[in-house]
Amino acid sequence: MVEQLSPLEPVFRPGSYGNFVDGVGVTLSEIAPGSIVQLAAWPGEEKKLMATIGSVTGLKLADGAGAGASSERCSAFGFAPGKFLVSDASEGLATAFAGKVTAAIGTITDLSHGRTAIRIGGPKSEWVLAKLFAVDFSLTAFPVGSGISTTHHDVFTQIQRSGPDSFDLYVFRSFARSFWKMLCHASDEVGYEVR
Template sequence: ILQLAAWPGEEKRLMSAIYKVAGLALPDGAGGGVANGVRAAFGFAPGKFTVVDEAEGLAAAFCGVVTPDVGTVTDLSHGRTAIRIAGPKAEWVLAKFFAIDFALTAFPVGAGRSTTHHDVFAQIQRSGGD
C-alpha cells in the first residue's frame, strides 16, 4: 500500500508512472480510480494517489520511476490494511459504517472515497459492481 504525491504541475507525470509500474491508467482529476484484479489505484486529493498491490516490491518499483522532481513515494504497508468486501449485501453493510452513497451511480467502479468511522481513517474504492 503506497501513497504517491506529485509536486504542483507534475500530476500527469506521476499518473504516467502509475501506468508504467502498475499498468493502471487513471482518469484525470482526484477521485478517479481504476482496479485490475489485485491491483488498484485512486486519487484521494489533488495530486495524491493510493496504490494497492498484493505483490511484494511495489515501493521499490515506484522509487525507480518516480524521481524527486516529480513527487514522493511513501510506503504505508506497515500501517494500513486492505480488506475486500463483496457480495449482494456489501453496499448495505458498508452503509451501516460509513456515511457514503454506495449506489453504483453515485460511487462508480474504480472510484475512491476517503472517510472515517469513529476516528478511524478509511479509504474505500469500488472495484466491482457488488
C-alpha cells in the first residue's frame, strides 16, 4: 500500500480560529476513505445497480433523487439520475464492484485517487454551507444519508449529510486546497475548529 499524501497538508492547521463569542460553530476535518467509487447505471438498470450497491456495502438505498444511506464503514448516495457515489473505509471497493456490475448494468469509475473528502460538523454547519451553495440544507429538506452534486464558483462538489449536524463534501483533489481555504473563511465568523 502506497501512502497517499493529503493535498490539504500545506494549509491543514489543527486548532481553533475565528469568532468564538458564541462558542465553536463548526468543526472541519479531512476524512480519508480507503475507496471512493462512482457508479452509473444504463437507462432502465438503476434498480439492479442499487441492489448491487446493497449487496456489496450492506446499505439499503431508497428510490428518489439524492437518496442515500451510510454506516460506520460505507456510505452511498445518488447525485444524478442513475449515478451514485459510494465510499468505503477500506480499499478495494472498485474491485468488489467489478465482479458484480456487468457491462449490461452500467459503469464503475474508481475516484479514490482523484477526490478529497472533507467533513463539516456542528450547530452552524448548515448555515456555513448555505453561504456557499444555493441549497436548502435544513434537516427536513436534506435528511441524513441524502446527497447532491453542486458547484461553488465552478468547483464541483458532492455533498452527503452524514449526521444531524454534519456533512461530507467530496471535491476534486486538485481543487481541495483552495476549497479548504474558502471553507475556513466561510466558517470564520461562527468560530471553527480544525481537527
